[in-house]
Amino acid sequence: xxxxxxxxxxxxxxxxxxxxxxxxxxxxxxxxxxxxxxxxxxxxxxxxxxxxxxxxxxxxxxxxxxxxxxxxxxxxxxxxxxxxxxxxxxxxxxxxxxxxxxxxxxxxxxxxxxxxxxxxxxxxxxxxxxxxxxxxxxxxxxxxxxxxxxxxxxxxxxxxxxxxxxxxxxxxxxxxxxxxxxxxxxxxxxxxxxxxxxxxxxxxxxxxxxxxxxxxx
Amino acid sequence: xxxxxxxxxxxxxxxxxxxxxxxxxxxxxxxxxxxxxxxxxxxxxxxxxxxxxxxxxxxxxxxxxxxxxxxxxxxxxxxxxxxxxxxxxxxxxxxxxxxxxxxxxxxxxxxxxxxxxxxxxxxxxxxxxxxxxxxxxxxxxxxxx
Numbered sequence: 001x002x003x004x005x006x007x008x009x010x011x012x013x014x015x016x017x018x019x020x021x022x023x024x025x026x027x028x029x030x031x032x033x034x035x036x037x038x039x040x041x042x043x044x045x046x047x048x049x050x051x052x053x054x055x056x057x058x059x060x061x062x063x064x065x066x067x068x069x070x071x072x073x074x075x076x077x078x079x080x081x082x083x084x085x086x087x088x089x090x091x092x093x094x095x096x097x098x099x100x101x102x103x104x105x106x107x108x109x110x111x112x113x114x115x116x117x118x119x120x121x122x123x124x125x126x127x128x129x130x131x132x133x134x135x136x137x138x139x140x141x142x143x144x145x146x147x148x149x150x151x152x153x154x155x156x157x158x159x160x161x162x163x164x165x166x167x168x169x170x171x172x173x174x175x176x177x178x179x180x181x182x183x184x185x186x187x188x189x190x191x192x193x194x195x196x197x198x199x200x201x202x203x204x205x206x207x208x209x210x211x212x213x214x215x216x217x
Numbered sequence: 218x219x220x221x222x223x224x225x226x227x228x229x230x231x232x233x234x235x236x237x238x239x240x241x242x243x244x245x246x247x248x249x250x251x252x253x254x255x256x257x258x259x260x261x262x263x264x265x266x267x268x269x270x271x272x273x274x275x276x277x278x279x280x281x282x283x284x285x286x287x288x289x290x291x292x293x294x295x296x297x298x299x300x301x302x303x304x305x306x307x308x309x310x311x312x313x314x315x316x317x318x319x320x321x322x323x324x325x326x327x328x329x330x331x332x333x334x335x336x337x338x339x340x341x342x343x344x345x346x347x348x349x350x351x352x353x354x355x356x357x358x359x360x361x362x
Contacts, residue, residue: 005271022271023271026273060267111265114261122281123283125244125251126244127221127222128221128241128285129242130285131286133283135284136282137262137282139276141273142269158269158271
């Protein structure tokens with residue numbers, strides 16, 4: 001029973017709530033010899049592995065430390081430039097630490113609004129009449145279940161690929177949303193949900209699901 | 218159980234092959250535009266999946282389901298994309314797509330001496346073999362029967 005995250009998207013496609021839990025930390029530290037057999041690229045203020053994945057260092061991972069000194073962007077904490085160090089032969093062997101970064105809030109907002117057109121196109125390309133949008137999206141590492149209410153709000157849960165019964169969980173979250181967000185006099189529609197009761201009840205629900213399974217909610 | 222249609226795309230997004238079996242609703246746009254829309258959607262889903270995934274992905278996107286159909290996706294190492302839409306209950310479609318690739322696409326499209334890379338497949342033999350292969354599979358049970 002692992003649930004990675006819960007997202008709520010308003011009917012206009014904006015992310016109004018997200019909750020993330022149990023996202024494992026993926027980090028690899030490895031010692032490299034000269035020349036470095038990875039192609040690194042500096043993009044979006046991060047040094048990203050572009051080619052040459054091996055031994056747990058995957059394409060898309062971000063360089064976080066060199067010889068144990070943390071790096072922010074392309075600069076080490078002691079002020080040196082990462083690429084200067086990597087290109088110098090005398091600095092080797094070099095111990096580099098790579099990690100798969102967690103999504104930032106901006107990325108989450110971006111992804112949530114990206115789901116909206118996918119949902120709509122999936123129903124347009126349907127070979128059968130009167131088809132809904134995407135309900136379940138499966139990948140090798142996770143499963144995303146989406147539930148759209150009559151008013152157009154989308155609830156999404158990201159969980160383990162083998163997890164069953166997510167639709168029941170989504171309906172429970174919808175109940176919590178109507179009880180603790182919509183009935184809150186200070187909550188206005190389409191705006192981000194900042195309600196303490198909603199947060200705590202959702203957290204309880206997810207903890208409960210993790211301990212005893214979805215069938216008991 | 219039924220199979221609706223198949224799309225085969227090459228790595229540049231060209232529609233190599235399209236065929237439909239039980240399609241009740243057309244999308245209302247030309248086939249070319251539909252193929253572009255489909256490819257665009259798959260491209261975005263792939264990047265969406267890679268970003269939202271909590272762990273490192275290997276195969277990435279596998280399939281999605283809606284209330285009426287499910288879409289299965291299989292990509293070869295050379296980026297040939299096989300897309301098959303079936304009804305929601307179909308099982309083991311990924312394995313089936315793999316077989317279409319190795320037993321039909323490679324045998325009757327790639328090994329055809331007049332085959333050209335990145336050009337739509339026009340071979341009649343490929344068409345009939347694919348049709349027969351899909352029709353004999355357990356996923357395909359025509360609604361007419």
